[in-house]
Every structure is written in structure tokens, then in C-alpha cells.
Amino acid sequence: MIDDLGAAPTGLIVSAVHGNDGIRLVVAGDVDVISAGQFREYLAGALDLRPAALTVDLGGVRFLDSTGLSALVYAHNRAQDAGISLVVAAPQPQVRRILDVTGLLTVLTEEG
DSSP states (O other), X not given: OEEEEEEOTTSOEEEEEEETTEEEEEEEEEEXXXXXXXXXXXXXXXXHTOOSEEEEXXXXXEEEOHHHHHHHHHHHHHHHHHTOXXXXXXXXXXXXXXXXXXXXXXXXXXXX
């Protein structure tokens, strides 16, 4: 089942794909100081459903700043505390580089 969570006022688009193995949030647009609050709410909402696993698909994210990274770290910590597997998938090269430089690539992806 796919739930279109819609566009935030900033143009960030998030869709949730629910499956037997958990939830996959498919994210498109920029995750920056303007949209990070909404992004964090989407992550929290997915975690509130207590899925076995949460995959955050960043394949459509063109830009991710420190506030977006903060939202991902928040979600990772919250998922870890709840025993939920959280993985970031399909980061574009520019997003992958930011994750790598900050040391989060190995923490948040299966590449680590």
C-alpha cells in the first residue's frame, strides 16, 4: 500500500510504502532548513507506527543540509531505542558525499 503523504509547503514530497517487512519512505526534493521540520515529522510518524523496519529512500533528494542530517540522526536514535531497523537507501552522489564526510554513511546505510 502506498500513502502519498503529500508535499510540504517547501516542495518536499514523501510517500510511504507499507509492506510486510516494514515501511519505506520515498523522499523527493530538498531537505534543508525550510523542509527539515516536515521531514522529521514524516520520520516520526512512520516510527510511531512501530514497523519492524523503516527504510528512508533518498533517491529523489537533490540536496541535504545539516538540518536534514539532524532529522535522520534523530530518527536513527529513536528507531534504535525502539528496536526498529532504520536504513537510508539510494542516496544520490551529492547526498552520499555529505553522509560520507560526516561519518553517517556507515551508520545509516547498508554500505557500512
